[in-house]
């Protein structure tokens with residue numbers, strides 16, 4: 001095999017209570033990439049469609065993540081990368097993670113899988129380091145493993161795949177403003193109170209238990225963020241209104257997707273998720289901000305080969 005075309009899913013990181021440790025992959029939103037294995041050494045981005053992003057290998061997240069894999073692999077040749085972006089940069093649904101994971105996953109396939117998925121997470125984190133200044137894994141892990149993932153530990157890296165309840169649907173609305181992850185990290189406090197910590201880890205445990213037991217009410221009760229959302233939500237016009245209207249439409253819970261400005265809600269069943277999409281859309285129609293809205297089942301496969 002010399003070339004491979006892959007679907008690279010969008011992802012929701014944090015999932016309210018799990019800042020930097022929880023994430024989930026989506027089914028209906030994602031990029032496509034074509035990776036060619038070539039004799040010429042190094043990595044070249046030969047095509048980038050859909051977004052205005054750098055083509056230079058060392059400035060592109062796919063290039064940087066790919067170089068990390070290439071150097072570790074000992075392969076003497078190289079790769080050419082074509083990127084077809086559907087996920088907007090700075091939207092909060094894992095645009096950089098889709099590119100860096102797509103590159104390393106496809107290269108690993110073309111080299112006959114020398115690396116386990118956990119190692120691919122490490123390579124892809126180099127791309128996140130370039131994009132946001134911090135090598136977080138909460139977008140790249142679900143893109144690579146599929147479904148929900150928990151980063152139990154960063155040092156050493158320990159990724160735990162989590163069950164995805166079959167009737168769980170995500171609604172994601174992206175108001176057309178850009179929030180850079182690096183900026184939305186700078187405004188966070190570096191210390192939290194013990195009181196907030198207790199509430200937060202209670203919800204993380206509750207969410208994980210709810211996902212494994214497919215207890216939708218418990219999932220909903222646990223989708224609360226006492227630490228990051230109160231600070232970051234001020235960067236997102238209409239956030240509180242979107243949340244209120246989503247809950248009134250029947251969502252289990254609603255919060256900021258990654259570092260925003262996208263907002264996600266989880267619902268039991270597709271029809272409620274569609275109602276939530278309408279309710280969210282009306283808020284941005286009323287305040288005259290353009291938006292994209294998506295309804296998606298949970299993607300349990302992660303990156304996949306397209307024919």
Ligand code: HSE
Pocket residue numbers: 013014019020021092094136138139181184185258259
């Ligand atoms: N956990 C990261 C953050 C995700 O919230 O900054 C960025 O997409």
